[in-house]
Amino acid sequence: QQQVKQSPQSLIVQKGGISIINCAYENTAFDYFPWYQQFPGKGPALLIAIRPDVSEKKEGRFTISFNKSAKQFSLHIMDSQPGDSATYFCAASRSGAQKLVFGQGTRLTINP
Amino acid sequence: GAVVSQHPSWVICKSGTSVKIECRSLDFQATTMFWYRQFPKQSLMLMATSNEGSKATYEQGVEKDKFLINHASLTLSTLTVTSAHPEDSSFYICSAPISYEQYFGPGTRLTVT
Numbered sequence: 001q002q003q004v005k006q007s008p009q010s011l012i013v014q015k016g017g018i019s020i021i022n023c024a025y026e027n028t029a030f031d032y033f034p035w036y037q038q039f040p041g042k043g044p045a046l047l048i049a050i051r052p053d054v055s056e057k058k059e060g061r062f063t064i065s066f067n068k069s070a071k072q073f074s075l076h077i078m079d080s081q082p083g084d085s086a087t088y089f090c091a092a093s094r095s096g097a098q099k100l101v102f103g104q105g106t107r108l109t110i111n112p
Numbered sequence: 113g114a115v116v117s118q119h120p121s122w123v124i125c126k127s128g129t130s131v132k133i134e135c136r137s138l139d140f141q142a143t144t145m146f147w148y149r150q151f152p153k154q155s156l157m158l159m160a161t162s163n164e165g166s167k168a169t170y171e172q173g174v175e176k177d178k179f180l181i182n183h184a185s186l187t188l189s190t191l192t193v194t195s196a197h198p199e200d201s202s203f204y205i206c207s208a209p210i211s212y213e214q215y216f217g218p219g220t221r222l223t224v225t
Contacts, residue, residue, distance in 0.1 A: 032212045043118075043205050043216035044156070051212075089155060098144060098209045102155045 005093050006103025014111050019077040021106045023090035026071065030092040034100070035064065035075045038087045047088070048075070080110045114140050116208050118217035125196055125224055133191045133220045135162075137207030141186035142208035147179075150203040150219075160188040162206075196224045 006023045012020045023033075034049035050057045050073065050104040057064045063076040077084055090103040115138040117120045125131050135145055143164045148180040160181050161169040168181035178200075180192040193200055 013215055034213070036216075041203075041219070041221070043116075043207075043219045045216065046213060048225070049213065095212075095213065098214070099146065099158060099161065100156075100207075105153075105155045107153075 004090060004101050004103040006106060008106060009104065010109070012109045012111060013080045015080065015082060017080050017082065017110075019080045019110070020089045020110055021088055021108070022072065022073060023073045023091070023092075023103050024070075024072045024103075025092050027070070027092070027094070027101075029094045030101075032093045033061075033064070033066065033073050034087045034091050034093075036091065038105075044089060053062065062079050073100050077108075082107075082112050084108060085110045088107045114210055114213075114215040115210070116206065116215045116217040118204075118206060118220050120172065120220060122221040126221070127197055127224055128186060128195055130192055130194045131196055132192075133206075133222075135189045135191070135203055135208070135217055137187045137208045137215075139212055140165060142189075142210075143186060144209060145189040146207045146209075146214070147189070147191050148205045148207070150198070150205060151202075156205065159191075165187075170174070188206070193222065198224045200224050205209060 001062040020037045035047045036044035037047045048062045061078045066073045091100040117136045119134045145162040147159045159174045162181045162183040164183040183189045191202045207214045207216045
């Protein structure tokens with residue numbers, strides 16, 4: 001119930017391509033779904049987040065798509081750049097609890 | 113934007129000694145902070161919730177007597193790893209929330225020799 005399942009575990013994309021990472025959750029009480037970017041030896045940085053009242057949110061090259069009925073959400077990185085190479089984590093939390101449940105992470109490599 | 117700092121950024125200690133890690137919210141107050149542990153190539157594992165003015169809440173399986181948490185003020189939480197052993201070597205990360213958003217510190221690399 002508390003798990004967030006993330007796939008793929010690793011992803012290689014050519015420069016300029018679209019990177020897509022998927023997450024699925026079980027707990028319908030989750031109502032906040034952020035994505036974090038983490039570089040080696042650094043803490044995670046909030047990239048973009050969505051609430052379940054919308055199906056899509058876009059910020060620059062980053063888009064979250066949210067499917068409430070399927071209990072799935074995904075991150076799309078358009079025009080992927082080598083600087084996007086990092087580990088990406090999806091997460092979920094319940095209102096008021098603030099505790100984040102993290103997915104397993106996706107190591108993204110953008111080839112120049 | 114909201115900034116969370118950690119000190120030290122890395123520490124090496126001998127087995128059996130204790131190590132204290134500080135987490136500070138620099139430009140906002142946080143009545144709650146979270147402590148995570150991350151092993152290489154793995155996800156973040158929540159260890160405990162630090163509550164200002166009250167006891168920390170530990171996740172299942174985390175030894176509260178080994179990982180002492182003190183939320184001394186609205187901007188400072190500390191994690192003390194007591195009697196550290198090599199298996200405690202890990203990357204420790206704190207976070208502090210503003211509403212729904214969690215802001216993470218840069219992490220502390222602990223190596224126990």
